[in-house]
Amino acid sequence: MRLLPWKSESEPNRQSPKAKDRFVRAKKKVKDRLHSKFAPQVAVIALSAFALGSVSTIAATITYRRYLCRLRTSEWITPDILKRRRWIKGVVTSVGDADNFRLYHTPGIGWRWPLKVRRIPPVGRELKDQTIHIRIAGVDAPEAAHFGRPAQPYAAESLSWLKDQIEGKTVYCQLLRRDQYSRIVALVTRRPRLLPGFLVPGKILSLEMLRAGWATTYEQAGAEYGPVGKDEFLKVEATAKAARRGMWTSGTSAETPAEYKRRYTQTPESAAQSQLNQAGQSKDASTPVTTSWLKRLWT
Secondary structure, eight states, X not given: OOSSTXXXXXXXXXXXXXXXXXXXHHHHHHHHHHHHHHHHHHHHHHHHHHHXXXXXXXXXXXXXXXXXXXXXXXXXXXXXXXXXXXXXXXXXXXXXXXXXXXXXXXXXXXXXXXXXXXXXXXXXXXXXXXXXXXXXXXXXXXXXXXXXXOOOTTHHHHHHHHHHHHTTSEEEEEEEEEOTTSOXXXXXXXXXXXXXXXXXXXXXXXXXHHXXXXXXXXXXXXXXXXXXXXXXXXXHHHHHHHTTOGGGTTOSOSOOHHHHHHHHXXXXXXXXHHHHHHHHXXXXXXXXXXXXXXXXXXX
């Protein structure tokens, strides 16, 4: 049967060995030419793609860990983070004493409208093991009642002031160190009203507390003052004392939080002696100056 009109029945159905050999040689020649011409470019492209993929993966990992990964509790904060004195942003969920609070870390975007896709749990069970315990750097506020000890004067007022300033609001924290109670000591700034916090720094909360007269400068071991330094803290505190603001309304001789804590860490005998000394000092202070001079002249 003739399959094609121009093909005879006597023509062989397969190519001759010579034609087949020529075809194989031509195919190999073309393949060798292509390989010799484009092999360097293919190798460069492959290596470039591998390098670009590796760099992109590393950059994405670093970006996620530094800017997008949420720090759930104080235990998530590593020594490397504290060494770099990293800044984080978050919302204050509760205020304990007047110098510490709980922060819910809110990294990246998606926490506010119009791009709100992430939410902060309401106060309750959902916040358990989800917040960082922050100790405000550089200040010491009046002590509330703890472990059977009475509260210091103005402790409630100081706590109320701090709650009004930051509770439920966004703040920025520079993480400095971990204290003996596993709290994170941080320099806290309030969120600017208009521009983003990463462009314009907000007011330093520690200095605002000192300026309002609701705290004293913390001068014990391990004190941190941030870039402004201790002298600025003492200067602002002195201004508040001179103006009789906050806890200095009744005068500058009030017991400081540091003195209060030292008094309650003493033994009962030494604490009683300290109270007697304070009573004696106040009695001497109330003695008229003229009597003291007369006594000196008489003796």
